[in-house]
Amino acid sequence: MRETGTLLSFRPSIKVLDATMRDGGLVNRFDFSDDWVRALVRANVRAGVDYMELGYKSDPDLFDKSQFGMWKFCRDEDVLTVLGGVPEGIKLSCMADVGRCNYERDIGPRENSPFSMYRIATYINTIPAALAMAEHCHKMGYETAVNIMAISKAKEKELSLALDLIGNSAADIIYIVDSYGSIYPEEMRVIAERYLEAGEKYQKAIGIHAHNNQELAFANTIECTALGVDYLDATVGGMGRGAGNCRMELLLGFLKNPKYKLAHILRFLQQCMPYIREQGAKWGFDPAYLLTGMLNRHPGSAIRFVDEGRTDYAEFFNELLEQE
Template sequence: MKTTELLQESGLNSGLMAGLKVLDCTLRDGGYYNSWDFPRPLVERYLRALDSAGVDVIEIGFRTVPRKEFLGPYAFCVDDYLRGLPLPARAQLAVMINAKEYVDDPTATIRRMFAPRAESPISIVRVAANMGEVAKCGKVFEELSRLGYRMVLNIMKVGGMHPTQVAECVRQAREFSALEAIYFADSFGDMRPAQVASVLKLISEEWSGDIGFHSHDNMGNALANSLEAIAGGVKWVDATVLGMGRGAGNVKLETLLLELVKRAGANYQVESLYSLVMDDFEELRQTHHWGPSLMYHLSAAYGIHPTYIQEMLGAEHYDTHQIITAYNLLKNNSRAHQFDRVELLKAMKGFQAGAPGSWNAEGWVGDREVLILGPGSGFKAHREAVIQYIKRRNPFVVCLNTAIDIPKELVDAYAACHYSRVLVEFERYRELRRPILMPLGCLPEQVLEKLDSVHVLDYGMRVEPYRFEAEARGCMIPRLLVAPYALAAVSAGGARDIKFVGFDGYGTGDPRQTEMEAVLSCVRRATPHLQLKALTPSTYSLECGSIYAPEPIEERSAQGAAAAPSTSSTRPPLNQLVELQTLAPEESRQTVIVKRTEVLAAVEESVGWAKPKRS
């Protein structure tokens, strides 16, 4: 439903504006992106603009209990610091506290963190509590009331709660002294207008005081939900400048005020915000990239805490496949509704059963030179030279990507270790009819089912920071990347001389560059006998060579003699396959298929490609 239709159907009018308080929480909710360390000049412009616009309450940040990490000033909102700002003349100032930081010893903690209201620029304190924390907040409100503050309860993650749980939280809150309002927060951004109306009605039946609503925009419903809440009678509604807030962000303050002015005649001077939005906060958005996206929508749909997505998207060294892998893990994790950095790290490692593979890499490579092909521009620019190099030197070729444009008969194996890449490319594996190096023990059952007709070299894998170990049936690698996985397999297979093509690298300071350099450092420490060289341009700390460099005459002669018999290569005798194309016309298609299958089976058996048993 369009916003204008919602406004018309909901009967939003000037009568609903009476007593409505628009609370801006940009510095508090947006601080998740910069550790609450906003530039002071920006904050000064922000405060002046919001006061001029007529915003009723400015929640300027958290009143966080100090911990062992750097956080900016708006994580603490110390009274003395706030007094140095151009505080608003009209709008009231608020801070939020997290109940979990205060409920264990509320009296001592409140008295340590809050001066009496008369001595502070803060007038309103919001207490954010999860369902299981609400009942423990009574003493917190008692202490805040004693100090003279206006108090609001913010019940989080209401979208995932059963109606009876919501009602019970409200009944518990009714017992708190001097509580002014109860907020319900769509923390995961998964609520729709009808659910907002339902929760609002439920709270109204248990609570006669003011009700507030806090939106998130994971599914693009923040504005519609906020308008539905206002139409239903809430007296407090949150917004942030340009929607800046955790994860997908919140309803945009400027948009909400425009709709209230246009449709209900509200008295807000929205023009005061335009410069702030278009200059200051648009620049911030270009840096921090908040706002709705596919991943935030999925997190809302499956009850994943948005901070997981924010952390993954904000860390440039995680690629798309790692993020998709982690998402698929988290959506089946019953603990993912609460952010936990340990769970994030587990998810980023991917599916790991920890079992060794069923395939033995010992002797796989023999004494051949290994050529690892990456997807970088170095391969594309020198493709013909690479092909000639392979034909001339007959190295053992491993591809890190099935999309690399090279004749498949020149490739000894492809490598894959990302769950999401395997899921996307399994059809391609079937088409290639080449061995695929992958850790079956790290893949979920639904992926294994798709690999029945794929020739898998089941080489086990575990991910442990700062560790690189290559054993016959599996490896330990420092990061979930296919390059170290392939390096481990060829190392276990007997490789000594490893060349790279299309292994371009990134610029100085790029997290992906730093990550791969750390991986290479681990590899060198664990396997000093390996000779690693790049044959196309690379920014990694590898020995440099050239795909065009000639070999010594005597070496070339030796290689030519060794490569002359067709049986010396581990690749199939292609003439047998070609002969299948010239079968007599009278032979049936079925006969062709049978003969093709028989020859391929014989070829694979002859070169040791028999499909390994999977354990």
């Protein structure tokens, strides 16, 4: 019998993962100052957040390092330098994209690394490559998650095959990812049940990473939580690509485990998030994101729309419909 929670109880297996620097890094080219990073680690530790994802393990041969902050590459030695060692009271996570990470060269044994977990981000058609990466990370001693992106575009049959493949792999966690912010709660409950069934069959934990295109990121996250999903992604202030993510402040306000202490995130919000906005980073709900979300499209065109300062939403809606 799967353990679930009620509005007055909590499930100790729930883990909160702060993805502010990773998903948020997509809107400021991973340009976080060292002091800011240390302040976020401190806030997360005090708030009882379980994992903190620092960024991507991108292949420096594929990206111009002068164009991005170090958190796009997350070299172990850089992380250890900035943080002054491995922080206590929180586990560090790093994301690796299929095809953008030279994992055999860049992901070494866990005992020499600040990271406890690698999360492999994959589209459904690159699952075999993702599983090879997961296998490598598992062998190196890391907790390993596979995050299947853009599932709102996947066919039923494909998703079943994907869950079976990951089920039989070395991965510890399978993540539901609503990349386009297009999934309504009643659909999300059906998806979560499918993942949870696969999780029970193959002894994998399930996670949720939601986007806020339709102001449903928090709602979808807590619906999943009620059904038994254990790994919950959130970001401070919802910082993340396009419409952003589930807000950490909403999530910690909801969770009943007394280890979570919202006040530390509130303090960070006040003291450290204005700097990020002042630098010019943009995220958060805009009607353009609702349009790509409701049409189940990649948010790229909406991000350009917002970046260009456009507000002709009806015209943008027409443009999107003409591409159907």
